[in-house]
Amino acid sequence: MSSGKRYTRDSRYITTRITADGGDGYRVEPGRYRLVVSRACPWASRATIVRRLLGLEEALPMAVAGPVHDERSWTFDLDPGGRDPVLGISRLREAYLARDPGYDRGITVPAVVDVPSGKVVTNDFPRITLDMSLEWTAYQRPRAPELYPPALRAHIDDVNDVVFRDVNNAVYEAGFAGTQEAYEEAYTRLFDRLDRLSARLERSRYLVGDTITEADVRLFTTLVRFDAVYHGHFKCNRQKLSEMPVLWAYARDLFQTPGFGDTVDFEDIKRHYHLVHDDINPNGIVPAGIVPAGPEPAAWLTPHGRADLGGRPFGDGTAPGPVAPRDAVPAGHNPMS
Incomplete structure (x- = not known):
């Protein structure tokens, strides 16, 4: 790696x-x-x-x-x-x-x-x-949303490319950097991109078009881990997600959308990063609480106001139904569980 x-x-x-x-x-x-x-x-x-x-x-x-x-x-x-x-x-x-x-x-x-x-x-x-x-x-279920619609694929691909390079992977580049120079380069690139994404999302509820797409899924999985592990464990500490108003509201909007937050296991996230990465955390100390150094779990369920920007989360489709018991996140690992 x-x-x-x-x-x-x-x-x-x-x-x-x-x-x-x-x-x-x-x-x-x-x-x-x-x-x-x-x-x-x-x-x-x-x-x-x-x-x-x-x-x-x-x-x-x-x-x-x-x-x-x-x-x-x-x-x-x-x-x-x-x-x-x-x-x-x-x-x-x-x-x-x-x-x-x-x-x-x-x-x-x-x-x-x-x-x-x-x-x-x-x-x-x-x-x-x-x-x-x-x-x-x-x-697929009847009326499943189009997450990769033909008319938007080129745009989604472009967004996915920069989000992967400057956000999804940049947090790892910062966290596992072997020199100060490598760390600062990744850190700067990460927060420059988050600032650009924030400016984009200030005007638009979703990243591409007016519905949820593959691009939103790919950004969300980094944002939902940001305060729990990337801010402290990976030293991506210019700000917490909860201190970036637009991105924090965007992340809460998605978290509260069926299919997103109900798949998140904060306890597994915390244990994985702090126990597996023993080169970063050699004593294997796992921070207390579900979301260390970040918002309390219940904060993910607070009003976000993003609906005022319009948009239709599932387009012409519908929301998924309840989580099947066999796929449910264990009780206590998520504010929804």
Whole structure:
């Protein structure tokens, strides 16, 4: 993950796709695959949110790994007996090695596993959510929103590119910087972009168009972790999210939208960053409270006033229904739970 003194993300993903026509070797089939996530991980949280917004819970069942892992990979320690009840494995690494016994890259989430073979199909997180929108249409719920509408795709792609570079990944570049120079470069780029996004969102309820899109999902997963871990743990401390009025209101607006906040597990987020990153936190001390150094959990449910900007959260679609009990965030890990 690092190159010299500057953080570099290993982007060598398994890019096999699951498509409606099976053109890449894997065809969309309800119940055939298992989406493996950890609620701690922002990249996996994207998939959790999009799956729920589109109503793919029955077609694409989900396995939830625990928040703490070692160099051997994510574990299913939240399940009885420490094994995923469908895949029958204790570590996600087993599914990667089933695909490629010589696999030497990151064991990452989200990952989609082919249940019959036990093999990972893909861990290409940017593509996974787009394909949920584009390839799984036959199994989306009635009146699911369009998160990647054709007329806006080029604009969404542009926004996603800068948000990934300057926000999603920049917090990691700051947190894992090996020199003062590398840290300050990432820090400056991050807050410059947040200022630009704030100016944009002062005039518009959502990032692209007047409805929620893939772009909002990708920004939200960083913002919701900002005060809990990035502000202190990663030294992204010019301001807390709760001290940036526009972005804080935008994040609360999304949090209170069905499909967003009801997927967030603040306790898993806190435990993951403070226990796994032992180079940053060698004593393994986990801050007290669900959201250390940030707003109290109930603050996420306070009025945000964003509806005054107009917009239609789900466009011509509708909100998802209640969270299925098997997918619910544990009680006490979220102000909604």
